[in-house]
Amino acid sequence: MSADPMTPGQPVEPQDPPLTRRARRRNLATAVVFLVAVWVLLWGTFTWANVISGLVVVAVLLTVFPLPPVTFAGRIHPWGLLRFTGRFLVDLVVASAQIAGLALRFGHTPRGAIIAVPLRIASDLNLTLTAEALSLVPGSLILEADRSTGTLYIHVLGVHTxxxxxxxxxxxxALEERIIAAIGSPDEQRRMAAATRTGPPPADLEGAPT
Structure with a gap:
């Protein structure tokens, strides 16, 4: 016989309150700004033509594929955002140089791996931002994002051992930690600090080089 979900003493999972109209508008504006920024980064040049075309593409995408109601519960932390941006730009330059080096090594076949990385903060926003940041860095490609477990499956070049x-x-x-430090809520930052102290989970052998 299954247990009664309303049995006293049994924890009941809290339900998220419905989003207000103001919250929906704020989330939509945040999504538009972020997606246009990604569009401009993919083109590699900031021009008004890229911005306008990005707005058009984003408007079509959000109309045809409306986003789920993801609530942004955190706030912008200037120092954390500056630290994330600076490190992201460094990673972008270093990864580009590494990929260029692999391309110039004639007769060498680059080895890669599919690596499963379970994130420590299980939220749709954190999963999305971490996946987007990884996708913008050359040499890594998101193959799948498992929303139920908060796990990213990433194909990575230049992996040998x-x-x-x-x-x-x-x-x-570390990238996830910088994102939480930049925009995470106080609760997310506390959970991240606790997870950092306990260390990462054991490595998944699915990440063995191929």
Whole structure:
């Protein structure tokens, strides 16, 4: 016989309150700004033509594929945002140089791996932002994002050993930590600090180089 979900003493999962009209408008504006920024970054040049075309593409995407009501419960932390931006730009330059080096090594076949990285903060927004930031860095490609477990499956170039796999996993977790430090809520930052103290989970052997 199944347990009664209303049995006293049994924890009941809290339900998220419905979004207000103001919250929906704020989330929509945030999504538009972020997606246009991604569009401009993908083109690699900031021009008004790229901005306007990005607005058109985003408007079509949000009309045809409306986003789920993801609530932004945090706030902008200027120092954390500056730290995230600076490190992201450094990673972008370093990764571009590494990929260029691989391309210039004639006769060498680059090895890669598919690495599963379970994130420590299970939220749709954190999963999305971490996946987007990884996708913008050359050499890594998001193959799948498992929303139920908060796990990203990433194809990575230039991986030769299990030490390389573990090093990349730690870099993804460090990226997640910087994102939470930049825009996370106080509760998310407390949980991140606790998870950082306990250390990352054991490595998944699915990340073995191929």
């Amino acid at each position: 299990l030490d390389d796999v573990e090093r990349f996993r730690r870099s993804v977790l």
